[in-house]
Amino acid sequence: MQFADDTLFFCEESHSNVVAIKAILRGFELASGLKINFHKSRIAGVNVNRNAMVCYAKILNCGQMGVPFKYLGLEVGGNPRKTAFWEPVLSKLRARLNAWRGRFLSLAGRICLIKSVITAVPLFYLSLYKAPNCVCRSIISLQRRFLWGWGKEKKPIAWVSWEVLCKPKEEGGLGIKDIRKFNYALLAKWRWRLISEEKGRWKEMLFSKYGVDLECRQASIKVQSWWWRDLQKVCTEGEGEGWFNQQVVWKVGSGDKVRFWEDALAGRIPTRESLSRRGVIMNTILCAMCELQEETCQHTFIECDVAQRVWVLCLRWIGIVSVQHNAILAHFESFYLPQLSSRQNLLWKGVWATIVACIWEQRNSVVFSQGKIDVEEIIQKVQLKSWQWLKHRDPSFSYSLSDWMLNPLVCIRSYK
């Protein structure tokens, strides 16, 4: 693996593997005419006998490296849950933000320095490791001392509370980053990259190690590293699904990424009823769309008056008559046309999923952005999204949107 200007070799521990690496490196020297600086290279073992390590280091003619070690300025192999792990960060901050330096700066200058130092010095650590509470407190205390010019003995007054200073300028604060939230945001970025990036060796690695799917749900709980556990913890804090999932909206796209219909069928959608069942305190558990009944999956997607109107109009659009089942699973299963092949029926189920997703989307717009229920709008969305989905699934799908809107059955039947 090559990263930055380093080359890293990984191998299982055996004498012959070490000899092979030596041979490869020697071969590289002969072929390229370049010289490898073995004295600058290091070898490290994980659970390897000490005597064996001495022997391997001798073969490679290089030094040994203990754990934890520093890589790109970051401690690797240490325990970030211990305060000692963060000592380098704290001491750097202490040096930068000492009161003596602050004395010669104006308040504006001190604020500026606090902002730049906090984003520069511990950024690397904070973007990979979850800082323990005591470390966060120490950092905040350093920042506060520096801002208000607290020396060793005297203790001037803090004129404004720290929480206020951490607010954005528009809200009357100074826009200083709250270290805890900053840490969370940086860590959540990993999760975001995990779900938003298409490919990556690092993703494959995490996948094989933890068996996670794209939504970071564990397929199987294996032994997890503290890093992974902290990442999970950071993202699931807060009410219900946690703040992260509440902010992330899964759009119906290629279909394979979206577990939405599976979730809907399994009753895993965070309806008000299911949230309250999971102990989240809600103002109401009534349906956001009709406010008449409990908001369960079954009600939201099938029984609710809004859903009923959507299904009637959708079935009319498709041009079929079907019995409406009340149970969500039966409803899904009855969304099946005997004149279609099984592959065509699979696409059909995709349309079902799109309808359900569009109802949920409308429900969310009512809950989160004071949207109004508009059944016509839902239908239009269903038509557009299902068409996009079909095109995405199969680039040879050549029907235009208006074809699809006019005669969806013909379009589906063209799938072989």
Ligand SMILES: [Zn+2]
């Ligand atoms: Zn309702």
